[in-house]
Amino acid sequence: MSHDANQPGSVTTPAEQKASRETITSVRRWTEHLFTFRSTRPEGYRFTPGQYxxxxxxxxxxxxxRAYSLTSDPAQQELEYYGIVVPGGAFTTQLKNMEAGAPIWIEKQSFGFMTADRFSDGETLWMLSTGTGIGPYLSILRDAAVWDQFRKLVLVHCVRHAAELSYEEEIRNLQAAPPTAAQHPGRLQLIQCTTRESGENATAGGRLQGRITTLIESGELERKAGLPLVPETARVMLCGNPEMIAETRRILHQRGMKPCRRATPGQFLTENYW
Ligand SMILES: Cc1cc2nc3c(=O)[nH]c(=O)nc-3n(C[C@H](O)[C@H](O)[C@H](O)COP(=O)(O)OP(=O)(O)OC[C@H]3O[C@@H](n4cnc5c(N)ncnc54)[C@H](O)[C@@H]3O)c2cc1C
Ligand SMILES: NC(=O)c1ccc[n+]([C@@H]2O[C@H](COP(=O)([O-])OP(=O)(O)OC[C@H]3O[C@@H](n4cnc5c(N)ncnc54)[C@H](OP(=O)(O)O)[C@@H]3O)[C@@H](O)[C@H]2O)c1
Structure with a gap:
């Protein structure tokens, strides 16, 4: 069976027929396990920030x-993704060695429902992530729409070690120069949290120490943001570790929040990575 989905006459599976053969254009390695890569974009490929x-x-x-959140601005010519190498993982064991010029197949359709346009109201958008779960929020924040939709944006990135707090410089740049004409200083807050640092390193640069779930329950996250996590004003996105998502959902339910459903507006949306 041929792997070249775009070559006439090749034998392809249904998934390959739905896909386009593209090329990796750059790879940036943040740590031994974390990397950002870009690819060419299939002709006519469309997505909404937050999709994968x-x-x-x-x-x-x-x-x-495998599913990969798109981190790029949808207006960008290339597509960008943020990944982790899972030890022994079938896909990432291959992906980790790939360099610019290597082929990659991309399904021509984009997927996912964690998009800001699903919220019909709300003042503050809380974007909660663990690890590579920050990915969809980069796309969301690189696009102007969310800046015009919400008065306040709070991006929370929780990782094991400080070295995994990727994309900080770019987020600071977005804070200084948002992609919207409506300039309001302080619209976007970045709250970084680590769970396996100790001593000064745990709280350096104003970072919080502890899991998102613990920080919500203790009230520390809201104190840090200076904003309440309540159904009246807060809309919440949760992305990354499925256990974090399950536990945070439970906490949000206790606070009177409900998931967005097709027919009924809600206060939160989720994307489980495994
Ligand atoms: C909707 C969706 C979007 C996704 N977006 C991304 C993304 O943007 N970046 C990304 O790196 N992965 C993402 N993933 C996970 C990705 O699809 C693969 O599972 C991952 O690349 C590992 O593939 P693998 O074959 O090497 O290992 P798998 O056999 O797929 O995974 C093995 C185990 O590794 C762990 N694992 C998998 N993915 C992650 C992760 N991202 N962070 C920490 N632990 C993980 C889990 O314990 C999982 O059971 C997404 C998954 C889904 C469902
Ligand atoms: N990160 C690394 O240093 C590293 C290195 C090599 C390989 N890997 C591989 O990568 C995968 C893990 O990657 P990762 O560290 O990005 O993802 P992760 O294990 O999901 O951890 C990311 C963050 O989520 C937190 N978290 C985990 N469970 C939670 C829960 N139930 N509620 C709230 N928060 C929770 C973690 O806190 P805790 O720290 O408290 O769990 C951590 O701060 C594994 O396959 C691992 O083997 C990771």
Missing amino acids: ARLGLPEGDGMIW
């Missing part, structure tokens, strides 16, 4: 497919 792509790589006689 399905990426494919050849494996044996077939293909292996």
Whole structure:
């Protein structure tokens, strides 16, 4: 079976027919395990910030497919993704060695429902993430729409170690120069949290120490933001570790918040990474 989904006459699986063969254009390594990569964009590819792509790589006689959040501004010519290398993981063991010029397959459709336009109201958008779960928020913040939709934006990034707090410089740049004409100083707050640092390193640069769930329950996250996490004003997105999402959902339910459903407006949206 051929892996080249775009070559006439090749034998392809249904998933390959739905995909486009693209090229990796750059790789940036943040740590041994974390990297950002970009690819060419399939012709006519459309997505809304917050959505994800399905990426494919050849494996044996077939293909292996995995979901990757798009981190790029939808107006950007290339597509960007932020990934972690999972030890022994079938997809990332291959992906980690790839350099610019390597082929990658991208399904022509984009996926996912964690998009800001699902919220019909609200004043503050809380974007809560663990690890690579920060990815969709980068796309959301690089686009002007969310800045015009919410008065306040709070991005929370929780990782094990401070070295995994990727994209900080770019987020600071977005704080200084948002992609919208409506300039309001302090619209976007970045709250970084670590869970496995100790001593001064745990709280350096105003970072919080502890899991998102613990920081919400103790009230520390709201104190840090200076904003309440209440159904009247807060809209919440949760992305990353599924246990974090399950536990945070429970806390939000206790506070009177409900998930957004197709027919009924709610206060939170989620994206589980595994
Ligand atoms: C909707 C969606 C969006 C996703 N977006 C991203 C993304 O933007 N970046 C990204 O790196 N991954 C993302 N993932 C996960 C990704 O699809 C793969 O699971 C991941 O790349 C590992 O693939 P693998 O074959 O190497 O290991 P798998 O066999 O797929 O995973 C093995 C185990 O690794 C752990 N794991 C998987 N992904 C992660 C992760 N991101 N962070 C920490 N632990 C993880 C889990 O314990 C999982 O059970 C997303 C998943 C979903 C469902
Ligand atoms: N991060 C690394 O240093 C590293 C290095 C090599 C390989 N990996 C591999 O990468 C994967 C893990 O990656 P990751 O560290 O990005 O993801 P992760 O394990 O989901 O951890 C990211 C953050 O989420 C927090 N968290 C985990 N469970 C939670 C819960 N139930 N509620 C609230 N918060 C929770 C973690 O806190 P806790 O610290 O308290 O769990 C951590 O701060 C694993 O496959 C691992 O083997 C990671």
